[in-house]
Amino acid sequence: MNSHAQIWAPAQALFDDTLAAIASSGARAWAQRWFGGERPVDVRRCEAGRAAGPPIGAAVWETKEPGVVLALDPRAHATLAGWMLGLETGGRTHRPADQQLFENLALAAAHDFAAEAARVFAVAPDLRKREGYRPDADDLGFVLSIGAATNLLQLYLTRACALRTRLHAIGPRVAPRSPRPRAEALLNQPIRLGVMIGRGRMALSELCSLGVGDVVLLDKGQDDVLALTLNGEVKDDPGCELRQDGSRLALRLAPQQMSI
Template structure:
């Protein structure tokens, strides 16, 4: 028997305020550095399957280590440059040389932005400019609005990177005292979901390492009965995924009741 862990997070974890807060903190520091105090930053997180891709003509950068792409809306060149120079962002007619200058200024600040936020996703600051980007359905998109200007910057993170950033925000667990008795050890386990196929048994050490989202494989037949236990009580209505892979049976805990994750 063996257990394999995969990057996983509860369904709504990537779309609560945590990930937006992590990126927002870096974004506010970035805005203060380039534009001075007083610029409001709003971060909207959405699933790649439900959001639009980068706008037409966007300039894009990517981290050297795969995982992060930033797109700058070309309509944001003028407001970004005006914020930097302390100019009025009202309607203005720009000469060709001014347009090029404003574009260069906006691109400089945008590239600095992706370098700043890369650390949230455990990536280094090195980036490179890339061509047109088409985001994936599994990407996590973070749309950055500055003041009244919406979606000035569009950040796209690979889902595993976003999950890691969200889990890292939880922080390390404090160590627990060693239990003196086996019953005491079982009562102290932080496990909220356990799985059993037929009469299979798991060693206590293997049970301790089990978390929601783990995949458990037992060398048993596909006709074995299946039952899930949550906090010691059988939950036959808990949804899971069961697959046959040759002689091995794979069980994935696909969905649990919300209370089991607390």
């Protein structure tokens, strides 16, 4: 005799729209926090045989308590980040720095949705990254679309989690999430600071003839205010000055109103 108790549910209980509706409620709250506005959010259960697993290169999180797995399609990075920043990112070639920014923001948003999904399905929202994930035969798969952007995220539930949630469709109340996750993600992005000492112009022939010890004149004087650079882009306002801090160089912003 098998001593393991099994959760019982009516036939087809896992295959109606209840679980998708529960996931959609969390997805709408998540989308409002990150993207604002009234973007239509749709969560649908994968048809039989389509829950084959995340696409190649997807970032995957799972709850430490078995129950919920979330995968972010890498093709969704620019779309999600563009909505956060209010930019049109489709059909363009982006600089590596922009691609990294888009990836960082999309990962932050997807991680937050994984935690949201854990809460609505009554699983402890302790997450960890997962490599090489493939769903079990009994797992249920869902895809999340926002507006015309389809299959941005894939959500997987273990059968036990799906049954438990289906039998207790109204879960416990949870504390509200931070209303400013988008601002926090933006403010946590690393910025490279630098100083433009000066510029000069010369013919290509002069450049090719330069050798060790040659002197090139720049357009700045010794006491001139220098230009600040942010991620490699020169900002003339505010200016800055070089100072020495022990054995290292430091910069001091010139006393102008900063407008980046």
